[in-house]
Amino acid sequence: MANDNKILIFDTTLRDGEQSAGIGLTKFEKLEIATQLNKLNVDIIEAGFPASSPGDFESVKLISEKIKEPVIAALARCVPSDVEAAWIAIKNAENPRIHVFINSSDIQIINQLKKDREEVLNMAVFCVEKAKKYCDDVEFSPMDASRTDMNFLYQLIEATVKAGATTINIPDTVGYTMPWEFKNQIENIIHNVPGMDKIVTSVHCHNDLGLSVANSLAAITAGARQIEGCINGLGERAGNAALEEVIMAIETRKDLLKVETDINTKEIYKTSRLVSDITGFPVQPNKAIVGANAFRHASGIHQDGVIKSKSTFEIMDPKSIGLTGNTLVLSKLSGRAGLKSRLEDLGYNLSSEEINKTFEEFKILADKKREVTNQDLESLMSNQKRSERSSGQFELVSIDIESGSNKNPTAKIDIKNTQNNKIKRSTSTGTGPVDAIYKAINKQIDLKVILNEWRIEAVTEGIDAIGDAIVKLEHEGSLVVGRGSDTDILVASAKAYIDGLNKLSNK
Numbered sequence: 001m002a003n004d005n006k007i008l009i010f011d012t013t014l015r016d017g018e019q020s021a022g023i024g025l026t027k028f029e030k031l032e033i034a035t036q037l038n039k040l041n042v043d044i045i046e047a048g049f050p051a052s053s054p055g056d057f058e059s060v061k062l063i064s065e066k067i068k069e070p071v072i073a074a075l076a077r078c079v080p081s082d083v084e085a086a087w088i089a090i091k092n093a094e095n096p097r098i099h100v101f102i103n104s105s106d107i108q109i110i111n112q113l114k115k116d117r118e119e120v121l122n123m124a125v126f127c128v129e130k131a132k133k134y135c136d137d138v139e140f141s142p143m144d145a146s147r148t149d150m151n152f153l154y155q156l157i158e159a160t161v162k163a164g165a166t167t168i169n170i171p172d173t174v175g176y177t178m179p180w181e182f183k184n185q186i187e188n189i190i191h192n193v194p195g196m197d198k199i200v201t202s203v204h205c206h207n208d209l210g211l212s213v214a215n216s217l218a219a220i221t222a223g224a225r226q227i228e229g230c231i232n233g234l235g236e237r238a239g240n241a242a243l244e245e246v247i248m249a250i251e252t253r254k255d256l257l258k259v260e261t262d263i264n265t266k267e268i269y270k271t272s273r274l275v276s277d278i279t280g281f282p283v284q285p286n287k288a289i290v291g292a293n294a295f296r297h298a299s300g301i302h303q304d305g306v307i308k309s310k311s312t313f314e315i316m317d318p319k320s321i322g323l324t325g326n327t328l329v330l331s332k333l334s335g336r337a338g339l340k341s342r343l344e345d346l347g348y349n350l351s352s353e354e355i356n357k358t359f360e361e362f363k364i365l366a367d368k369k370r371e372v373t374n375q376d377l378e379s380l381m382s383n384q385k386r387s388e389r390s391s392g393q394f395e396l397v398s399i400d401i402e403s404g405s406n407k408n409p410t411a412k413i414d415i416k417n418t419q420n421n422k423i424k425r426s427t428s429t430g431t432g433p434v435d436a437i438y439k440a441i442n443k444q445i446d447l448k449v450i451l452n453e454w455r456i457e458a459v460t461e462g463i464d465a466i467g468d469a470i471v472k473l474e475h476e477g478s479l480v481v482g483r484g485s486d487t488d489i490l491v492a493s494a495k496a497y498i499d500g501l502n503k504l505s506n507k
């Protein structure tokens with residue numbers, strides 16, 4: 001297996017990524033991300049850690065039932081009840097995998113587990129054997145492997161391979177290792193541990209020193225054939241290896257790496273946008289591959305070169321990640337057919353009913369903005385999906401805001417309760433217009449929430465851009481992201497707050 005040139009892409013956005021501070025996704029949001037990961041054609045989706053919470057258990061179960069092509073993995077500590085919970089959650093998957101892990105470095109064995117190496121070895125073997133009874137596909141990870149004594153690591157890996165592990169994952173859990181050091185380590189493991197030629201060697205690199213992608217690629221040159229990571233580099237602390245970077249590095253430097261993936265790279269941009277949209281984690285503009293500036297040439301010399309021949313300063317074709325460019329625009333004079341074909345170019349194949357609905361929304365937008373760009377259309381489509389996702393109890397009907405340098409900010413808001421179809425009005429003042437809006441909404445919706453974050457982003461350039469409001473709301477320890485878009489940022493803010501409240505009341 002180690003000689004195969006195919007690199008398996010293992011996505012852990014829904015597990016390690018969701019662990020990142022401040023993200024709380026509902027099971028439907030997770031399913032939506034999993035559906036997109038399936039379109040991206042990742043080989044393995046780590047859907048969650050079922051023993052960690054009932055919500056996680058439910059999400060893993062739902063994804064296992066709905067997403068059939070990729071392997072669906074569930075994480076478990078080396079604790080029998082964790083392995084059982086993982087199995088119950090994924091047993092309906094077409095291709096289930098149980099992923100068990102245990103601390104292996106002395107620092108973590110002594111300080112965190114308060115055990116010794118022998119106990120760790122026994123627990124690992126016991127739980128891999130237990131997992132193997134449920135399911136053929138078992139992955140084992142010695143946590144903090146890169147800081148583990150190599151002889152103990154060999155022993156632990158050999159024993160778990162004998163116990164039935166089919167993938168051995170070497171995590172650089174704390175993002176400590178250097179690429180050349182990691183390459184050596186992976187080579188040593190593959191050469192010194194009996195049985196490694198029959199299983200898949202995987203790596204899981206964290207980005208504390210900004211080296212997660214470099215370490216992953218170094219591991220490939222040493223024989224690793226599965227790379228774990230997250231979309232947009234999400235994950236604990238500084239995050240995991242950004243999968244889009246690993247994938248495009250493999251794609252762009254085939255000449256050197258001589259390996260390939262089965263990824264449909266044209267879905268990369270859309271996947272990145274969706275993950276950012278749902279998690280509320282923005283993508284930095286200068287982020288490799290998916291940042292807003294990743295394919296923009298600012299210097300005159302570079303622009304001149306690119307106009308003469310793209311390859312002068314572009315190592316990748318933006319189309320290869322599904323970026324369609326922003327040059328063509330639609331206006332309010334554009335017809336249904338024009339809209340339909342543009343949406344098809346962007347990868348949205350809508351039924352005639354859906355086109356009709358989208359066309360109505362497009363007309364409203366085109367009335368407000370002179371030109372409607374691809375980005376506007378993508379925002380429109382993600383807005384539609386968002387409202388399907390959070391179609392909840394409360395709907396914004398109308399809002400009136402008064403504010404200014406000499407005024408006391410006041411908001412008057414009408415909200416429909418879809419359970420009884422009644423519209424209620426409330427009014428409030430506040431320190432600013434957003435404060436007034438949220439206080440007015442709070443008067444109607446009886447849910448004590450803490451507003452952890454409020455942010456406005458412009459979806460496109462120009463003063464007529466659509467504003468995207470993002471809020472993070474906390475209620476009894478659960479965190480949700482609410483979003484809303486409008487050309488009026490105060491209306492967007494109201495929509496985002498109501499979206500968040502709907503999600504909390506669904507939880």
Ligand SMILES: [Zn+2]
Pocket residue numbers: 016173204206235236240
């Ligand atoms: Zn991790």
